Amino acid sequence: MNDLTGTDVKSVDVGLAASGGGGDASADTVVVNGTTAPDKVKVAPSGGSVKVSGLAAQVRITGAEPANDTLRIQTLAGDDTVTVVPAVLALIQTIVDLGPDE
Ligand SMILES: [Ca+2]
Numbered sequence: 001m002n003d004l005t006g007t008d009v010k011s012v013d014v015g016l017a018a019s020g021g022g023g024d025a026s027a028d029t030v031v032v033n034g035t036t037a038p039d040k041v042k043v044a045p046s047g048g049s050v051k052v053s054g055l056a057a058q059v060r061i062t063g064a065e066p067a068n069d070t071l072r073i074q075t076l077a078g079d080d081t082v083t084v085v086p087a088v089l090a091l092i093q094t095i096v097d098l099g100p101d102e
């Protein structure tokens with residue numbers, strides 16, 4: 001997912017579950033990109049889904065399997081702050097890449 005600044009997209013839902021419900025047992029990676037300006041991103045659980053807020057669009061990930069799925073936050077350049085609430089790690093593996101300047 002790229003930076004959506006300047007677009008009308010305010011929220012994005014990413015569903016990782018199988019079409020019939022439940023986990024699909026495949027390894028999915030959700031990539032959320034920040035901007036080249038300083039970003040302040042928060043990743044928190046929200047009713048069984050994972051919410052990524054602080055960027056131009058709020059991202060909600062549902063149906064993630066912690067054994068298979070990965071959330072990758074890439075905040076690019078700038079003095080970025082990413083806060084991951086520990087309970088998120090029970091929902092999805094989380095990788096934070098603060099960019100080349102950190
Ligand atoms: Ca940034």
Ligand SMILES: [Ca+2]
Nearest residue numbers: 076077098099
């Ligand atoms: Ca950075």
